[in-house]
Amino acid sequence: MKYAIVECGGKQYKAVEGAPIEVDLLEVEPGQPYQLDSVLLLVDGDQVTVGTPRVSGAQVKTTVVSHIKGPKVTIFKYRPKKRIRVKTGHRQQYTRLLVNSIEVE
Secondary structure, three states: OOOEEEEOOEEEEEEEEEOOEEEEEOOOOOOEEEEEEEEEEEOOOOOOEEEOOEEEEEEEEEEEEEEOOOOOOEEEEEEEOOOOEEEEOOOOOOEEEEEEEEEEO
């Protein structure tokens, strides 16, 4: 099984060929290709390549599938005896990428 650990937006993700990954929102239209150059670890069967800090010449080619919203998080602030009740919510936006190939030059 071939996979790589990539960094995107300051976070690390496991990218497996043919599988989707969800990263923070990217300003790329759906259907467009996107390339991840920051590969930290590369595994191809029994061969493991660890970058210092990145694997040189390695890249992960992906395609933007869609932009989605994460689950809703409810924030409720409450102070008893002071009549303070504040209810807000948040939904994080993500970009779903389909990993096409993991290449090493």
